[in-house]
Amino acid sequence: MLIMDYLWLVPMDGKATQLVGPAQVNSTVFADGLDVDPNTGIVYFTIASAKFQLK
């Protein structure tokens, strides 16, 4: 939901889950596309660039 240094998954009724952080990406991420497989609940998302950042 908030993309600064991390990408978070925020269920309506639960606590936020960190999808992307320093473990996956060294720098600030520029997350963009997202879709959810309605059958499995698996989330697919893109990081548009590891170099260009949201400002």
Next chain:
Amino acid sequence: MLSFAPKMPIQHYSNKCSHHLIFCRDFRTLVESGDHSGSLLRYDPSTNQTTVLLSNLAVPTGVAISRDGSFALVSEFLSFKVWKVWLKGPRANSSELFMLLAGRPNNIKRNSRGQFWISGNSFLGRLGSPRRTTLPAGVRVTENRLILQIVSLPAESYKMLDQVNLYLLKATTKYCTFEIP
């Protein structure tokens, strides 16, 4: 920005206001960078694991899963390409070119019929030219690459993002969103 509600009917959106700003500010730099540092990731809520499926992508701005979940389409803003990425079966995690567009593809949305809306922009005029014109459009395609519809937008309307979104909600389908760099 991203958000969705997994326990509710699946819904998600991208807040394109902030997206719009970054492209406005860094658009030329981004386009001329030849950046290939983008990636496609997969998050499995049951295991709480995030994995990278594809890397070295040229600004992947959109992703949409097929209706049966067997593949995803991923747009590469800088390369004008849309890739088909297999998610299941013997070809899982391999990709093939789905479509080469005349404009820069941005977001992709699947509609209730399993078709895809690919939004994108074509341009008239050189980068940086005051006469440069953006031609935002949406393309509706089947899973088999058959183009069903192309919706063009008035070039001047892209400056008013809210109105563009409003127009598209009415004129095309709610599954399609357009973002203008």
